[in-house]
Amino acid sequence: MTDATPAGGDKIRCDACPVMCYIKPGAAGACDRYANHDGELVRVDPHIVLEQTVSHGGRLVPFQAGGGDWDGKIVHEPNVFVTAIGAGTTYPDYKPAPFIVSSEIDGVDMVTVVTEGIFSYCGVKVKIDTDRYLGPETATVRAQGEAIGHVTTSEYGSQMLSLGGVHHLTGGSKKEGRVTCDALMDLSNCKSVELTIDGGATVVVQAGYPPIVNGVAEERMRVGCGSATIGMFAKQWHGKVDEVVVVDDHITGVLSEHQAGKLLDIPDTGIKMKGRRSTPGRYFQVAEPGTGWGGTKISDPLSVLGPFDKKEARPGLTMLMVSTTGEHAAYYVLDEALRPLETEMPLDLKLSVERIQENCEPALCTVLFMGGAGGSLRAGVTDNPVRLTRSVKDALTRVTSGGAPVYVWPGGGITFMVDVTQMPAGAFGYVPTPALVAPIEFTLRLSDYAALGGHMDHVRPLASLRDNTEFRPMPYIPGRRA
Amino acid sequence: MKRLPQIALLPDGKRLHLQDGPIDLVIEAKGRDADVRAGYEAAAYRFTGLLDELCAELTELRRPADPVRCMLQGVVARRMHAAVAPFAADHFITPMAAVAGSVAEEILGAMLGAARLDRAYVNNGGDIALHLTDGEQFSVGLMDRPDRQGLMRTMDIEADDPVRGIATSGRHGRSFSLGIADAVTVLARTASQADAAATIIANAVDLPGHPAIVRCPANELQPDSDLGSRLVTRDVGALRESEVDDALRAGARRAQQLLVAGLVEGAALRLLCETAVVGTTGIRTQALPALHGSALERVTHV
Numbered sequence: 001m002t003d004a005t006p007a008g009g010d011k012i013r014c015d016a017c018p019v020m021c022y023i024k025p026g027a028a029g030a031c032d033r034y035a036n037h038d039g040e041l042v043r044v045d046p047h048i049v050l051e052q053t054v055s056h057g058g059r060l061v062p063f064q065a066g067g068g069d070w071d072g073k074i075v076h077e078p079n080v081f082v083t084a085i086g087a088g089t090t091y092p093d094y095k096p097a098p099f100i101v102s103s104e105i106d107g108v109d110m111v112t113v114v115t116e117g118i119f120s121y122c123g124v125k126v127k128i129d130t131d132r133y134l135g136p137e138t139a140t141v142r143a144q145g146e147a148i149g150h151v152t153t154s155e156y157g158s159q160m161l162s163l164g165g166v167h168h169l170t171g172g173s174k175k176e177g178r179v180t181c182d183a184l185m186d187l188s189n190c191k192s193v194e195l196t197i198d199g200g201a202t203v204v205v206q207a208g209y210p211p212i213v214n215g216v217a218e219e220r221m222r223v224g225c226g227s228a229t230i231g232m233f234a235k236q237w238h239g240k241v242d243e244v245v246v247v248d249d250h251i252t253g254v255l256s257e258h259q260a261g262k263l264l265d266i267p268d269t270g271i272k273m274k275g276r277r278s279t280p281g282r283y284f285q286v287a288e289p290g291t292g293w294g295g296t297k298i299s300d301p302l303s304v305l306g307p308f309d310k311k312e313a314r315p316g317l318t319m320l321m322v323s324t325t326g327e328h329a330a331y332y333v334l335d336e337a338l339r340p341l342e343t344e345m346p347l348d349l350k351l352s353v354e355r356i357q358e359n360c361e362p363a364l365c366t367v368l369f370m371g372g373a374g375g376s377l378r379a380g381v382t383d384n385p386v387r388l389t390r391s392v393k394d395a396l397t398r399v400t401s402g403g404a405p406v407y408v409w410p411g412g413g414i415t416f417m418v419d420v421t422q423m424p425a426g427a428f429g430y431v432p433t434p435a436l437v438a439p440i441e442f443t444l445r446l447s448d449y450a451a452l453g454g455h456m457d458h459v460r461p462l463a464s465l466r467d468n469t470e471f472r473p474m475p476y477i478p479g480r481r482a
Numbered sequence: 483m484k485r486l487p488q489i490a491l492l493p494d495g496k497r498l499h500l501q502d503g504p505i506d507l508v509i510e511a512k513g514r515d516a517d518v519r520a521g522y523e524a525a526a527y528r529f530t531g532l533l534d535e536l537c538a539e540l541t542e543l544r545r546p547a548d549p550v551r552c553m554l555q556g557v558v559a560r561r562m563h564a565a566v567a568p569f570a571a572d573h574f575i576t577p578m579a580a581v582a583g584s585v586a587e588e589i590l591g592a593m594l595g596a597a598r599l600d601r602a603y604v605n606n607g608g609d610i611a612l613h614l615t616d617g618e619q620f621s622v623g624l625m626d627r628p629d630r631q632g633l634m635r636t637m638d639i640e641a642d643d644p645v646r647g648i649a650t651s652g653r654h655g656r657s658f659s660l661g662i663a664d665a666v667t668v669l670a671r672t673a674s675q676a677d678a679a680a681t682i683i684a685n686a687v688d689l690p691g692h693p694a695i696v697r698c699p700a701n702e703l704q705p706d707s708d709l710g711s712r713l714v715t716r717d718v719g720a721l722r723e724s725e726v727d728d729a730l731r732a733g734a735r736r737a738q739q740l741l742v743a744g745l746v747e748g749a750a751l752r753l754l755c756e757t758a759v760v761g762t763t764g765i766r767t768q769a770l771p772a773l774h775g776s777a778l779e780r781v782t783h784v
Binding site for chain 1 (some may be wrong): 503533534538540703705706
């Protein structure tokens with residue numbers, strides 16, 4: 001949300017763009033898009049029409065490189081979609097939502113009810129792609145020292161945080177509520193927020209960016225644990241090297257002992273691993289966690305090995321050691337005394353290490369906003385709020401947030417989740433309750449809208465919004481915002 | 483979160499619209515599809531971050547320009563300065579007087595650097611940079627009142643004309659004018675030159691001290707206006723025909739000087755239903771049968 005700072009006297013300073021205009025009451029800034037209304041910065045356009053147009057903004061790197069994942073279309077015929085951003089909210093509850101817009105899609109007259117919802121029951125779920133230890137499950141997560149959420153159960157390759165919720169927003173101290181609201185809004189608007197976890201790490205989170213854990217930016221997710229990596233690459237290593245150790249903070253894998261190696265008839269090598277053996281070829285706790293090889297603290301991979309067994313090992317035996325991200329790798333040959341000596345890695349093994357790197361996805365933070373549309377918000381849409389809920393459940397009504405697709409949680413009420421990076425910039429605001437203001441749109445057939453008790457006398461054709469110049473086209477950047 | 487410009491095709495599917503803060507560009511290119519696309523990509527790419535570049539030097543850009551010395555760093559900022567410098571010795575002018583044309587020129591330059599285009603324009607809120615190759619031409623509509631619909635006239639610009647920039651200044655646009663002209667449209671070799679010259683000529687269309695003209699310090703309207711406390715025109719009341727002629731004559735005299743100095747190729751000045759045209763380039767076909775020929779003839783032969 002753009003806001004303005006008092007600038008002395010009655011003028012305000014707009015920070016919507018770097019021009020930073022001083023604006024006097026009743027006047028507009030240099031752009032004619034923002035104005036000073038009784039000392040408050042307001043958008044002159046009351047709501048936003050989102051032109052669902054592919055914009056390459058924020059994708060300049062692939063663009064410059066001449067393609068990449070860019071879809072090749074800078075723009076196409078805009079498919080106008082009215083979003084709720086800037087629609088404003090209305091009280092009391094029975095007053096129809098600010099905009100009930102009809103437009104024809106595929107010959108069917110569709111209605112979109114556009115409103116901004118005030119969500120007291122809301123929060124964000126944060127997925128942080130890292131194997132690094134962030135803190136114990138259920139540990140309190142803090143922003144500026146205030147409790148704003150907790151660590152929840154981890155997912156594959158990722159640590160999960162559950163932040164916000166009505167308890168932190170309104171159930172604690174005033175400061176707790178304010179800090180929680182600020183953190184939720186910043187995370188939802190794709191800004192970075194520093195979080196500290198009781199008994200754990202400090203992590204800087206920003207949707208669409210790698211997490212920064214204790215000051216170190218995470219680069220890649222591991223391709224899998226050490227054992228999984230052995231399973232994935234055993235065939236590619238077969239015949240090119242006698243032994244492979246994949247070093248990992250969780251499970252370190254050893255090719256000759258692993259089931260995958262056994263199936264390929266790879267002979268024993270006399271290797272001796274430190275750590276606790278789980279099943280053949282899989283070892284826990286070969287080293288302490290850290291920022292070295294494979295999320296351990298080691299910098300010399302040989303430190304996880306004991307001496308080779310003289311009965312099985314032989315001079316000239318070759319060994320690849322590699323981390324689960326491929327960021328670290330080394331190649332060894334056993335000398336006459338069966339000591340591993342680091343040697344230049346053969347080309348085909350180098351390629352296999354690159355293949356591991358290639359298969360590691362970039363580590364990202366992702367933020368899903370989650371909120372529940374309460375009775376009052378639904379009353380703005382229809383005389384009979386529960387029918388809206390049923391209509392959403394029956395898939396007659398499509399719910400979107402700032403034009404972005406949402407997942408509606410099954411069961412009662414309209415509780416939805418949305419990827420904040422799919423939404424237009426600055427989509428979220430707040431009210432001092434504290435609660436978040438998020439856009440929400442309900443789209444359904446005009447006939448269905450009438451049937452569920454819609455405010456038919458307030459339905460306006462889409463064209464009427466355009467004529468009244470009450471719209472502002474917005475860049476829509478699918479899948480990527482910040 | 484990084485602020486991103488708006489980048490979209492207009493509903494006609496042909497013109498590109500770029501907007502960031504106060505900059506609003508409408509762009510159209512003609513050529514092979516791949517070239518048009520490459521041109522639009524280059525425009526969008528160059529546009530991203532351009533406003534930030536300018537704002538980094540905004541304080542300096544809002545100061546009166548030195549006629550010789552340029553302390554500015556950015557390529558667009560320096561172009562702004564170069565465009566206003568010829569006027570800086572004799573007039574109050576800041577580089578901001580050429581911001582719109584300079585931005586248009588920069589974006590057009592980026593497009594031409596990336597693609598072979600037959601014809602292209604970058605229209606920055608009425609200040610337009612043009613590209614023309616042999617056999618191509620532009621038809622440009624003239625409006626006397628930007629706040630109203632309707633064209634006053636059209637003019638044609640052809641490839642062999644030296645004109646590659648058009649700009650309009652007056653008291654109805656987004657920026658303030660020290661003069662009373664409804665609109666002064668200037669044709670020049672570049673958009674930045676046209677922009678600066680239009681400002682200067684529009685300021686010269688004036689009746690100093692006339693009681694029917696309402697003026698107000700610019701900074702009372704926009705606290706950070708580069709015009710400071712200089713009086714800008716807010717309203718023009720009833721004027722006698724001879725007064726309208728006097729004001730247009732003053733502006734046309736200034737335009738004539740710039741024409742002789744090679745700073746403009748032509749200008750059309752409009753005040754309260756009277757029009758004066760200076761120079762012939764581009765306006766040749768429709769200039770002479772003007773709406774109010776008497777004023778025009780008299781003024782253009784000053």
